């Protein structure tokens with residue numbers, strides 16, 4: 223990683239790329255944002271992208287491509303079967319991860335469907351450091367259950383621990399004993415643990431837990447969707463790994479697992495996914511599921527253009543100058559907010575900055591969705607779109623009561639190589655303003671509540687005229703157009 227030093231200026235993160243193609247942005251006036259928010263039913267998933275200034279909903283499928291990725295798209299080989307593009311992609315993945323067999327799929331959750339279909343039967347258990355929504359949904363759909371055994375400190379929002387995604391080995395041992403190894407479908411380790419703030423897991427912890435799994439004959443699976451961030455953190459935070467190259471670290475991690483899968487909407491900066499398998503027999507036991515659910519084995523539902531782009535993206539993910547960008551910008555944002563006193567998840571992880579709505583909106587009861595309200599307020603106050611990761615994203619208990627989330631977060635994702643430092647400063651500035659006016663934020667209630675995945679398609683309304691009062695205060699500060 224190049225260490226560019228400043229002379230008079232404070233040290234700031236530096237974009238290690240230049241802009242080549244742009245998408246024009248528009249900041250709607252505050253009154254219009256209020257109208258759009260109402261139309262969207264106070265659900266940021268329901269907003270139109272054209273009405274958004276800073277889209278920080280996710281990093282999935284919205285990372286910037288490089289010139290080399292786009293150039294590679296031009297040589298994509300379209301064929302139903304035997305596409306040369308697939309063989310190029312497979313060869314690159316084998317070079318990086320050392321796994322011979324590759325099952326392509328259209329995105330990460332499709333990989334999870336295939337893995338769950340192959341390994342999970344009713345009553346089976348899947349051990350994880352932490353769940354991801356779609357991974358868990360496929361396991362429970364098939365009658366399995368998930369044991370989340372992240373160390374307790376992973377769930378504490380303020381911390382200086384470098385690897386909050388680490389799994390608790392003692393809890394794992396107890397779980398294996400309780401469930402018996404035969405009843406454990408597999409162990410899934412998630413790099414860059416998404417739902418607890420993009421927090422990494424150390425190489426040492428991965429080694430210890432996979433050794434334990436091997437001792438008991440349990441299949442080990444790595445979700446590598448956020449591996450790029452995790453690789454960066456291992457390199458800079460894990461003392462014993464600091465002299466290793468990213469390629470070496472990647473291979474050391476891969477060697478610990480039987481199976482690796484990823485969403486190429488994240489890892490590889492394109493759109494797609496794949497499962498890599500070490501063992502030939504295991505590969506054959508899943509290969510029929512690809513043509514059944516995805517497409518033929520040499521495209522798996524992906525566009526060949528995207529496959530060519532991600533093949534270059536995998537190589538770029540092995541470069542510190544590329545993978546350091548996300549974590550450095552996130553760290554800058556998190557530190558600035560933390561210093562101002564805004565409750566945020568610390569230390570900054572990968573994926574995005576996470577605001578602690580439980581703290582910021584203490585005055586809003588959990589049944590009125592504090593994180594849901596905060597994320598809407600942020601759109602009203604700056605055209606910034608984040609994602610609610612709290613009670614709204616949970617499903618109700620079978621008796622209809624709310625299942626309150628253990629954390630109420632607003633995620634501000636940093637898609638890679640997309641936003642500049644001045645845009646990051648704008649976001650910091652608006653969050654500070656909103657924090658100083660947090661008393662103006664009120665609660666939400668459902669007007670249309672779907673039974674499953676309600677956070678995607680549900681519609682809500684404000685419990686009072688707080689959005690109008692918030693917008694009025696905002697306009698007094700920044701003017702009609704701000």
Ligand code: F0G
Nearest residue numbers: 280282329330331354356416447485487
């Ligand atoms: N695993 C992890 C760790 C993820 O973050 C995601 C997606 C998936 C699996 C599923 O992959 O979307 O390609 O089907 N995370 C997105 C997000 C949706 O916004 O964080 P997918």
